[in-house]
Amino acid sequence: MAGTPRVHWKHRWPAAAAHLLQRWGPVDAETGLTTFRVAAVSGTAAPPEERPWTTVPSPAEVARYGGFPETFTGAGRAGHRHPVAVEPMNHALNLGWREGGWKAARSPEETAHEVGLLLTSLLEAAPAGLGEPAGELIAGLVRKMFVHSFMNDWVRVTVAARPDGPALGDEVHLLGRDLGGETFRLSVAPAASLPQPQTGELWPDPAGLLNRKTDPPRTLTEQQYRQADLGIRAACAAEVLGELVWLTNNDRMRVTVQTEPHDLKLHCEAPDDADSAFRSWWPGSPLCADLLRQERWEGEDITNPRRLGEETLAEFLTDFESHNLEQARSGAWAMREIGDYDPDDDPQPRFPGDRLVALLGRDLFDTVTRQVMNGPGGVRPLAYGIGVPFHITPDDYGFDGCLMLAGPELVGIVTIEAMA
Incomplete structure (x- = not known):
């Protein structure tokens, strides 16, 4: 059972942080464009009580849960990724109500540290380096995803650009699931593998990319695209900031x-x-x-x-x-x-x-x-x-x-x- 990929309201903060990471990450010195693309997608899966991930889900399962192969929107088939292997990172254990119910098998902090190293090392490989803002954002994102959430099931997915192609070693794809079966997929890849429009060609509206349109219309000039992308950056920064600043137990800024x-x-x-x-x-x-x-x-x-x-x-x-x-x-x-x-x-x-x-x-x-x-x-x-x-x-x-x-x-x- 799998739903249409989207960004679920419960994952709005991690999705905003992920899209902000793309814009805070390394940029090309000549073009000023980001050197990595990030995708954040929600979906559904069978909940842990029906399908525990003590047995690691297959590539076919994570493809349904994570919205593969249309992984990076706006790039056509170049943005397709096909799961070829699945590596367990953490999974939920039902200890019974007397022992506190569902718990993570591994320490969530340990998993967060591991993922933080994965993302940091990937972005640090860019010529421009990582930079303090992106480093701080990665730390905040992994805390939110792995420590301050109810997603105890996590796997790392290895992908190929085509069904029979070789595995891609320079990308990170993570898939998590909560107790209700809601899933969240985070993907990060070098932008070089996702072709940009050539000089004089039109660009897709980045809002369409944010909203998971598979191939949004190319209607913007490059200058209009850059302006629209600043709007996405500001909106994501506002969302992440508000979620960090709580006024009471129930009210956030x-x-x-x-x-x-x-x-x-x-x-x-x-x-x-x-x-x-x-x-x-x-x-x-x-x-x-x-x-x-x-x-x-x-x-x-x-x-x-x-x-x-x-x-x-x-x-x-x-x-x-x-x-x-x-x-x-x-x-x-x-x-x-x-x-x-x-x-x-x-x-x-x-x-x-x-x-x-x-x-x-x-x-x-x-x-x-x-x-x-x-x-x-x-x-x-x-x-x-x-x-x-x-x-x-x-x-x-x-x-x-x-x-x-x-x-x-x-x-x-x-x-x-x-x-x-």
């Missing part, structure tokens, strides 16, 4: 990113003139109307957002990072990843993933800046805040905020829901 054209042709190098033009346009824009409909910006004049200078913007970004680290540290304590601590201590204790929390927030705003400015450059976008900068008192339950970054042709809106 939510961060959404929206980038839209404003048709103003703003000259950001003349900020006062650009500000006047933006303020004339903003109150009648669909984006402003959408914020007004949300009815959660108490005491804020949505139609007249506060302009943020360089110092004020830097203050907000610093405070936002501190807020995220504080909440994530509290979550690490609740998960018993660190011992008790005093919130007044200086410095505060380290916790697993603290560096990743900081890197995600910085990359999120840097990526939106690159989007609206159409690439890196010395000129900064205009910045506006609704509910930011924020100041949380002991009587507050968090904050809601919206940061707007306006470039020559686009405005990016980062909305933060951090109210418990």
